[in-house]
Amino acid sequence: MKKIEIFEQAMIVGNYDVVVCGGGPAGFIAAIAAARGGASVAIVEQYGFLGGMATAGLVAPISRFNLKGRRMIGGIPWEFIERLKEMGGAIVENPPGNISFMPEKYKLIAQRLVLEAGVDLYFHCYLTGCLKKDNEITHIIFHTKEGMQSITGRYFIDCTGDADLAWYADVPMQPKSNPLQPASLCxxxxxxxxxxxxxxxxxxxxxxxxxxxxxxxxxxxxxxxxxxxxxxxxxxxxxxxxxxxxxxxxxxxxxxxxxxxxxxxxxxxxxxxxxxxxxxxxxxxxxxxxxxxxAPQVGIRETRRIKGAYILTGQDYVEGRRFPDAISRGCHPIDIHHADNTRQNVTFLEKSPYIPYRTLYVPAYPNLLVPGRCFSADETASASVRVQASVMGLGQAAGTSAALCVKDNCSVDDVNVESLREKLISMGAILD
Known part of the structure; x- marks a missing residue:
């Protein structure tokens, strides 16, 4: 395949404590958490609205918040649901805690919460690369109608779903499933x-x-x-x-x-x-x-997954293994769709799994966190956590951690995990 070399200057248009790439369910929750933690925050999003697969993919319902009738994911994610309900844009369907919703109202409430938190939005910006010093990311690069632009930051959160920023930064990835779960156009x-x-x-x-x-x-x-x-x-x-x-x-x-x-x-x-x-x-x-x-684009179930400090396994997940650095819970069934026929494999959970903080980062990359469906889990565990409520929980943890890192001037793997857990619990996260 032939290649051409392109040299283009990028205008630096912002400098932030925390830069979130992707405004989907993990991304907008991460941004709110980081901003409420005192950080200056930006979201860079390819569409002109927030919500990711919920609004760009019309993936419904928002699944799921409960296991056996007990709430397992709380805090900012549930605050978002309550705000959506108040506007007449959601119905909470118990006992599983699935949420039927109106996509247009989802977009608006997500936008309101983000702007109320003081987050800057960069819409219609397509991430195309990054700059780094050693393994520390210094800039992200994105294309706009005005040409190539850049934002600098102290910490970056990859909420692209496909680990795009991590991939541009040469973060180690797990081997892709073969075949990958199929895409769907809702x-x-x-x-x-x-x-x-x-x-x-x-x-x-x-x-x-x-x-x-x-x-x-x-x-x-x-x-x-x-x-x-x-x-x-x-x-x-x-x-x-x-x-x-x-x-x-x-x-x-x-x-x-x-x-x-x-x-x-x-x-x-x-x-x-x-x-x-x-x-x-x-x-x-x-x-x-x-x-x-x-939907504006096909819904994506599975692509890249980072190889983090810990890879959450299906066995960990099904057995509900406890981790001292647990920062969120799971409750959705393990749901693996077949790529070449109409079937799927579904495993219903007997207990709510714990998700460790170590699945959100790679030790050699000191200022990058990766929540969402591309976090560090095998194909079995990720087949549960990839859904909206679960990735909101991961986004909340990543944003909260980034804000703590800003305050303590530490790398993401040196954050005080006990302080992180205490902060998450005070926000309403359910970690017991």
Whole structure:
């Protein structure tokens, strides 16, 4: 493959204590936590809104906050849910604590909380690299309509989901799963008779919550007619009557590769229209349905994962192993989707796992924290923690740690873990 060399100057447009790359569920929570801890904070986000896979991917519901009816993730993440409820943008579905939501209100409440905390937002900025001295990141580089720009910082939090900043910084990565879990293009339907779809509300505690009857119909059609690959299907109420978020398309590939991502977008946009036709034809509740919108991008379940100071294993996770540096909990089932068929492997948890702080950093990189689905866990543990409520908990821990590092002028692996845990508990995190 031929290469060209490009030399371009980047205007330095900001200097902060903490720079968060990515404004998804982990990112905006991390930014709020760091700012409330006294740090000057910026978020660099490729879209013009916050929420990541919740709003850019239409991934619903926000799953999940409870295990066996007990809240396991608290603090700023739950404050966000309460604010969303107050605006009429969320329904809390117990006992699992799944949250049906309106994406537009999610965007607005996330934005309000971030701005109230004093965080600076850099929207429509696409991260393209970083500068570092030894292994300490000094600048991030991103492209804008004004050309290449840069921000300097003391500490950086990679909430890109795909570990983009960590990858640019040459952070060691774990081998990728082969195959990776598939991507899905979620979509919104109107005109649905939601009263005929009890699974539109995720208030069951020990089921996969997919529609088995429709799955059986689609499997028969796949055998007879060769309809597109699918998963589930799963639905989620979008609060307003007749509107439903649907997750059922499936594409196998590596979403860090431009060609795979492009093929996924093109293929799944075709598949969405075919799936809507099938639902209208074969399911009474959908007979008057119409496509409102597809997500701005495909939803991504799995790509890169860092090789941190500790790799959380599936065995750790299922057994609920306690860690002295636990900074968050898990409660979502282990959920591994098959890339080449319609199945998935689901393991329901008997106890809430603990997630150690050591999974958020690599010792040789003194000013980088990596929460979100690309944190340091094997493919089994990450298949649970990758969901929204769980990564919000990791983001809260990372932002809180970064603020403590600013105050103590220490590296991320030298932070006082007891002080970190005490601060998180005082904020409402559940670590017992």
């Amino acid at each position: 979509f919104c339907l109107g005109g649905v008779d939601t009263a005929k779809l009890p699974l539109a509300h995720h208030n069951l505690d020990t089921t996969n919550m997919h529609d088995v009857s429709i799955q059986n119909v689609l499997n028969e059609l796949r055998e007879k007619e060769g309809i597109p690959l699918f998963g589930g299907p799963w639905y989620s109420s979008m609060i307003e009557e007749g509107y439903l978020a649907v997750n059922m398309t499936r594409f196998s590939g590596d979403m860090t590769k431009v060609t795979d991502m492009t093929n996924a977008e093109c293929t799944l946009h075709e598949d969405v229209f075919r799936m809507v036709e099938l639902l209208k034809e074969h399911v009474d509740a959908f007979k008057n349905a119409f496509l409102v919108t597809t």
